[in-house]
Amino acid sequence: MNLVLDILSWVCLLGGAIFLLIGAIGVLRFPDFYTRLHAVSICDTLGAGLVLLGLMVQGGLSLVTVKLLLMFYFMIFTGPTAVHALAEAALQGKLKPLVNDRES
Amino acid sequence: MEYLIDIVLLGLLMITGFAIVRMRSLLAVAMLTSIYSLLSASLFVVLDAVDVALTEAAIGAGISTILLLAAVALTTDEEQAPRHTPLLPLIVVITTGAALIYGTVDMPHYGDPASPVHRHVAATYLHDTPGEIGVPNVVTSVLASYRGYDTLGEVTVIFTAGAGVLALLGYRTRRRNSRGPGNRKLVVLRVIAKLFFPLILLFALYIQFHGDYGPGGGFQAGVIFATGFILYALAFGLGNAQRVIPHRMLHIMMAVGVLIYASVGIESMLLGGKFLEYRVLAEDPVTGQHLGIMLIELGVGITVAAVMLIIYYGFVSQQRSGDM
Numbered sequence: 149m150n151l152v153l154d155i156l157s158w159v160c161l162l163g164g165a166i167f168l169l170i171g172a173i174g175v176l177r178f179p180d181f182y183t184r185l186h187a188v189s190i191c192d193t194l195g196a197g198l199v200l201l202g203l204m205v206q207g208g209l210s211l212v213t214v215k216l217l218l219m220f221y222f223m224i225f226t227g228p229t230a231v232h233a234l235a236e237a238a239l240q241g242k243l244k245p246l247v248n249d250r251e252s
Numbered sequence: 253m254e255y256l257i258d259i260v261l262l263g264l265l266m267i268t269g270f271a272i273v274r275m276r277s278l279l280a281v282a283m284l285t286s287i288y289s290l291l292s293a294s295l296f297v298v299l300d301a302v303d304v305a306l307t308e309a310a311i312g313a314g315i316s317t318i319l320l321l322a323a324v325a326l327t328t329d330e331e332q333a334p335r336h337t338p339l340l341p342l343i344v345v346i347t348t349g350a351a352l353i354y355g356t357v358d359m360p361h362y363g364d365p366a367s368p369v370h371r372h373v374a375a376t377y378l379h380d381t382p383g384e385i386g387v388p389n390v391v392t393s394v395l396a397s398y399r400g401y402d403t404l405g406e407v408t409v410i411f412t413a414g415a416g417v418l419a420l421l422g423y424r425t426r427r428r429n430s431r432g433p434g435n436r437k438l439v440v441l442r443v444i445a446k447l448f449f450p451l452i453l454l455f456a457l458y459i460q461f462h463g464d465y466g467p468g469g470g471f472q473a474g475v476i477f478a479t480g481f482i483l484y485a486l487a488f489g490l491g492n493a494q495r496v497i498p499h500r501m502l503h504i505m506m507a508v509g510v511l512i513y514a515s516v517g518i519e520s521m522l523l524g525g526k527f528l529e530y531r532v533l534a535e536d537p538v539t540g541q542h543l544g545i546m547l548i549e550l551g552v553g554i555t556v557a558a559v560m561l562i563i564y565y566g567f568v569s570q571q572r573s574g575d576m
Contacts, residue, residue, distance in 0.1 A: 225448070226444070233441050
């Protein structure tokens with residue numbers, strides 16, 4: 149049982165780490181502000197969320213897990229909200245999204 | 253492994269420091285200082301100084317970034333190019349840095365049990381806290397009881413800072429109550445802010461009253477409390493935030509916190525003890541200590557929260573549009 153939980157938590161932790169890495173690469177590589185925001189939001193929700201989930205499995209049924217659950221709750225609400233606010237602010241600041249001109 | 257984390261964190265700190273120096277946009281500098289504080293907070297966690305880490309995260313990475321952004325919004329967000337040659341400042345900085353590094357040569361090694369820090373009063377505090385004060389978090393017992401005078405001084409400093417900002421910036425009341433920027437576009441932010449506003453205040457209270465058992469206390473709680481109101485002001489406009497907590501009430505709260513702290517000291521004098529000697533406050537010395545610590549932490553929290561909000565209100569009320 150312990151082994152299964154360990155494997156499960158490590159899968160979550162590594163998955164989270166991979167998503168964080170993908171997000172970081174995206175921030176560096178994507179061409180404009182809005183696409184980069186997309187990459188950042190992956191870090192916030194999937195990356196950090198999976199890491200927290202993995203830690204919760206490690207914590208077992210304890211106060212630590214409850215605290216992690218609260219953090220998870222905070223993350224899934226605040227992350228997208230922050231990204232949304234950023235995108236909204238950029239739109240209000242008249243930042244044009246990069247669109248593919250060749251198709252039109 | 254720990255060395256690896258240390259090296260990575262210190263390396264990132266250095267990179268952030270250089271980035272701050274190189275950056276011309278002040279908004280970006282404000283964000284970078286926030287990152288710098290968050291990195292130092294992580295470093296404090298690695299060093300097992302969780303109370304300091306919490307303070308650094310709440311104050312350095314949290315509220316001071318908001319205050320910096322509010323200050324930048326009042327001026328320009330572009331740093332001006334220096335008009336003098338950088339030679340003299342460079343010499344001063346290099347000399348000071350060299351002197352500081354030379355100073356570290358005499359410092360005891362990290363974790364050295366024979367270093368003066370560990371041989372002086374710290375051992376006494378660690379040894380006596382369970383019996384005399386009965387608080388699991390030794391940091392709180394040192395901060396609030398053994399070193400009560402120092403903390404009173406710190407609270408007075410914060411009070412003075414708040415009074416200074418009030419004297420310099422004042423508070424500009426506007427006839428028209430601002431309702432916050434564009435109404436429909438902030439819907440998501442407003443819903444989330446409304447959802448999290450009570451939770452943030454609850455968390456602040458948890459930090460405030462759990463300070464005896466875990467990391468936390470009045471300073472951190474006050475800052476988190478103020479952050480909740482700042483979030484509210486950001487989402488709903490300054491006018492609405494002031495209906496919840498008016499500016500005049502903040503003036504009173506700012507003074508009340510310090511007064512609570514000092515009056516606990518005077519009360520213990522009236523009961524026949526020394527200034528801030530809590531054990532005379534109740535029949536049982538340990539209960540007296542608990543009571544005294546709780547009261548002065550409450551005083552600290554009230555003053556800190558009020559001063560932070562006064563500074564924020566002061567900055568934001570100066571802006572013409574009134575919204576940030």
